[in-house]
Amino acid sequence: MTAMAAEKPRGIAGTISDVFFTRPQLLTLLLLLPPLLWIGVVYVGSLFALLLQSFYSLDDFSGVVVHEFTLATYSQLFEGSNVQIILRTVTMAALVTVASAIIAFPIAYYAARYARGWMKALFYLAVMMPLWSSYLVKVYAWKLILAKEGVITWFANALHLGWLLDGILALPIIGGPSLSFSYLGTFLVFVYIWLPYMILPTQAALERVPTNFIEASADLGADPGQTFRTVIFPLALPGIVAGSIFTFSLTLGDYIIPQIVGNSRLMIGQAVYTLQGTAGNIPLAAAFTVVPMVIMGFYLWMAKRMGAFDVL
Amino acid sequence: MSPAVRFQNVSRHFGSVRAVDGVSLDIEPGEFFALLGPSGSGKTTCLRLIAGFEQPDEGHIEIFGETVEGVPPYRRNVNTVFQDYALFPHMTVGENVAYGLMIKGVEKSVREAKAKDALAMVKLGGYEGRRTAQLSGGQRQRVALARALVNGPKVLLLDEPLGALDLKLREQMQEELKSLQTSLGITFVFVTHDQGEALSMANRVAIFSDGKIVQVGTPTDVYERPASRFVADFVGSSNVLPPEFAASHSGTPSWTSLRPERIEVVSDGAAIPSGYASVKGLISVISYQGAVTRITVVTEKLPLIASIPATTSLRKGDHVTLAWPKAAMVAMGESA
Known part of the structure; x- marks a missing residue:
């Protein structure tokens, strides 16, 4: 018997493996088909249905949705209280994003550059653990912390700083009867809840800045401050932008936090919730939903234009 | 004039590892100086000490007569070409x-x-x-070089500058670096583990082993007159002869280096030229290397390696007589 140059495939599984090995495109197609169908039908499809709704309008007298194309619903977005809702939400989202970035950066920087071994494990644990518990529970916990009878008031009084807290609450716009009924409180809870989404991408971006870039910068005469501004920060920017996409869009769409902690003025999420529920105004709810999408699209376009993704 | 770089008894430890261990060295202005050694021998740490990325634990470092202790890299007038640029x-x-x-x-x-x-x-x-x-x-590589040189450094440091390039490009860059250094007159200090690169580019070479400098000299010095068995073995290849073997072949009774290219094969019956030592043996390995052929000859005492013309008709298993000029045997220090 002569030795064969090639072995026979081993069973049906072997034959299938051989087919996939020689035709990798076939394997890719098979692997991608289910998720593509899901995204296409369930995800993009429903988004498209939503978009369609926003071009309908609600008949004021009968409360019935008129299935005719119109831009009337969109024009309602620019009316008094609706514009206020949009501006309020966008301002809040922007402030939450900036504050998250400022708080997250030093933490991410430490974790990426200095933390090793168990310190690194502790970092991941500390950042991720809040994500393991219920979002609702955390928000209610914050309501208690921020309440007039809560820990913060108690602590401020114990330190004889009650006057400071009262002073802050007396500030126009951001203040209120107590922290849990103020924009400041809403802001604090937003920052707390979304912070991990800012820390992790920032840390990942910093992690990818090799030490020898920093050494090269120092070698070329840059002091640590200059190195930070010209090398580390620009290279971390894609991570910060990625994080800001999370914090910004999550704040834009959230309707639970402002409902539990904050004054009674609506955010976009709450407006959508109310409009599609009790008011039954699906077209306006849909139009409101389109607002964050447009804002995010614009934001990403700006970020790209400013070169935030050049080093990706 | 003060030296471009002066190390006085410099040590740098990482935990219990003495990466650099009592190194003293003067690099003169305008030199093309190589720090040569196997990986982990302390040569890169020395370069980083000059650049300022590391601070010495002991000893003293001067750059053009100025002490650089406590001077951060961004206030040193030296620039570095990094290994991965x-x-x-x-x-x-x-x-x-x-x-x-x-x-x-x-x-x-x-x-x-x-x-x-x-x-x-x-x-x-x-x-x-x-x-x-x-x-x-x-x-x-060229961009990294330009980025460093544009600052007009007093000393240019190069960390394995050609390590990542393929052979042809490496040879070309060696020549370019050398002519660049000559025309600019800047002191170049480069780290390499490639002895060929060090010999062909540098004016002087410091050879590192275990954090210490074992020999400093011109390429000819370190190749022709290796100071120790380590140098003889690391720089090029060498037959290291034990004292008794050297003595019995009219050398001095100490560890002795004999370069393979100095050994000739003498045809049967031919007289051994005067001033030559000789030994008989059997070819155990023969390896064609293009320009030369390398043979390993088992003799009574020890195997010897010889480089002979590639045109040889010798075969494995042939009995041969090897001969070499007695002057080719270089006595070395006792150290390993």
């Missing part, structure tokens, strides 16, 4: 080269002109607007 990916080639000048606050038009000149000097004229990701390894 460390080009900034978020800047164009031109911005990379102009970086040091930008940091110094040089006006934009001036630094752009200087960057352009520096790039032309490394034969990359017109590449200013490119992204570093679009460059080949050899081009990155």
Whole structure:
């Protein structure tokens, strides 16, 4: 018997493996088909249905949705209280994003550059653990912390700083009867809840800045401050932008936090919730939903234009 | 004139590892100086000590007569070409080269002109607007070189500068670096584990082993007169003869180096030339290397390696007589 140059495939599984090995495109197609169908039908499809709704309008007298194309619903977005809702939400989202970035950066920087071994494990644990518990529970916990009878008031009084807290609450716009009924409180809870989404991408971006870039910068005469501004920060920017996409869009769409902690003025999420529920105004709810999408699209376009993704 | 770089009894420890252990060294201005040694021998740490990325635990370092203890890298007038070049990916080639000048606050038009000149000097004229990701390894190497040289350093440090390049490009860059150094007159200090590179480029070589310098000298010095068995073995290849063998072949009774290319094969019956030592043996390995053929000959006492012309008709298993000039035996120090 002569030795064969090639072995026979081993069973049906072997034959299938051989087919996939020689035709990798076939394997890719098979692997991608289910998720593509899901995204296409369930995800993009429903988004498209939503978009369609926003071009309908609600008949004021009968409360019935008129299935005719119109831009009337969109024009309602620019009316008094609706514009206020949009501006309020966008301002809040922007402030939450900036504050998250400022708080997250030093933490991410430490974790990426200095933390090793168990310190690194502790970092991941500390950042991720809040994500393991219920979002609702955390928000209610914050309501208690921020309440007039809560820990913060108690602590401020114990330190004889009650006057400071009262002073802050007396500030126009951001203040209120107590922290849990103020924009400041809403802001604090937003920052707390979304912070991990800012820390992790920032840390990942910093992690990818090799030490020898920093050494090269120092070698070329840059002091640590200059190195930070010209090398580390620009290279971390894609991570910060990625994080800001999370914090910004999550704040834009959230309707639970402002409902539990904050004054009674609506955010976009709450407006959508109310409009599609009790008011039954699906077209306006849909139009409101389109607002964050447009804002995010614009934001990403700006970020790209400013070169935030050049080093990706 | 004070030396370009002076190490006085410098040590640097990492935990219990003495990466650099009591090194004293003077590098003269305008030298092309090689720090040669196997990996982990302390040569790169020495380079980093000059650059300022490391501080010595003991000893004293001067650059052009000025002590640099406590002086951070950004206040030292030396520049480094990093092993993997460390080009900034978020800047164009031109911005990379102009970086040091930008940091110094040089006006934009001036630094752009200087960057352009520096790039032309490394034969990359017109590449200013490119992204570093679009460059080949050899081009990155040149950009890194231009980026360092544009600052007019007093000492240029090169960390395994040619390590990542393929053979042909490496040979070409060796020549270019050498002519660049000659025309600029700047002191070049480079780290390499490639003895061929060190011998062909450097004016002087310091050979490192276990954090210590074992020999400093010109390439001829270290090749022809290795100070120790380590040097003989590391720089080129060598037959290291034990004292008794050397003595019995009219050498001095000490460890002795005998380079393979000094050994000849004497045809049967021919007389041994005067002034030559000889030994009989059997060819156990024969390996064709293009320019030469290398044979391993088992003799009574020890195997000897000889480089002979590639045109040889000898075969494995042939009995041969090896002969070499007695002057080719170089007595070395006792140290390993």
